[in-house]
Amino acid sequence: MSTGPAVVLLSGGMDSAVALAEARAQGHRCHALSVRYGQRHSSELDAAARVAKALGAHEHRVVDVDLRAIGGSALTDDIAVPQSPGTGIPATYVPARNTVLLALALGYAEVLGAHDIYVGVNAVDYSGYPDCRPEFVQAFEALARLATRAGVEGARLQVHTPLIQLTKADIVRRGLALGLDYGLTHSCYDPDARGRPCGRCDSCALRAKGFAEAGAVDPIVLR
């Protein structure tokens, strides 16, 4: 079964790895796209390369975008990473990040002649992020159909968000059902020099909660 080429945004985290596994399960030839946007560590991109290879992506490209030039987030600035979940929009929010990531995915899709983009956004556990909501994704899809040569020629570009309404536990289960090795993925905002997760940041806490609620064991090794 082949359903044509698809661009899959791959961060190296759990969610995008499950999105890639879903795209592959749909029969797409998967073109993984990672973005180096000025993160303070390379562990995520190393994980993305491992996941792309393990899940049989046709290729894996990395685009550099230096979001530090416009500032505004603890993930790219020298602001301390918050150690516990807060309320509202987190300090680790990167301004317009998903808009930038999807724009790059759209450009890559256009080059490939792909009409499908997969992105592992999630509206349940990331409800504080405006650009993880279904209405944002729908608006991007509307934009994509007007923005591109393919759209002008009548192609119906689709942005697939297979995880958008899943809890973290659901995501863990879905990845396991698709055969994903979570030991390849990386979630921590604040890893040590060898890339091992801290076990304390928001992202580590959310991951641990997801595995616990799914009744599964996370194969990743903490420092």
Add this chain to the structure above:
Amino acid sequence: MSTGPAVVLLSGGMDSAVALAEARAQGHRCHALSVRYGQRHSSELDAAARVAKALGAHEHRVVDVDLRAIGGSALTDDIAVPQSPGTGIPATYVPARNTVLLALALGYAEVLGAHDIYVGVNAVDYSGYPDCRPEFVQAFEALARLATRAGVEGARLQVHTPLIQLTKADIVRRGLALGLDYGLTHSCYDPDARGRPCGRCDSCALRAKGFAEAGAVDPIVLR
């Protein structure tokens, strides 16, 4: 008069320089944003810096985005630049370029707390580019209001396109009326090592036609 901060996308070409002059004329504190997206020469960015300074921009930032990693255009690949106007969408089209540029402008606007973005897109002389059309800009505006913290909190982000329905001659006249020195701008796709325009590429031809139709003299020096 002050109408708050505005982000102005500034390429170094004529159109975005006029857009900056318009934003300033509206009383905005202007934050110019240029994007180094893998162009083969730096003449455009040098021009952007000159224009930002001459037009009194509050600051001028440059974001690097390596669009060469996803390929697909004569402006960023090793494909020859076409020497004469063709039909349909030109080979110099950069996939999803305006979507990427506006996404970065949106991120910068969010960091600044700005609700206004100015972009010098033009639907008259660039009718072959899908992402220069009014319907594209409107779709981006709709996306922007859903994508950001400010939008969630009720701010009405606006994408201003003061040039969108002007001919190149109208643009030349408008810039002159606003006191713009066109000698600071750069339009050529294929300049020599000293940055002087070729006078033959599509962009040089369109610029010459605009000045001729406006009955004005272009102060720029050809090689």
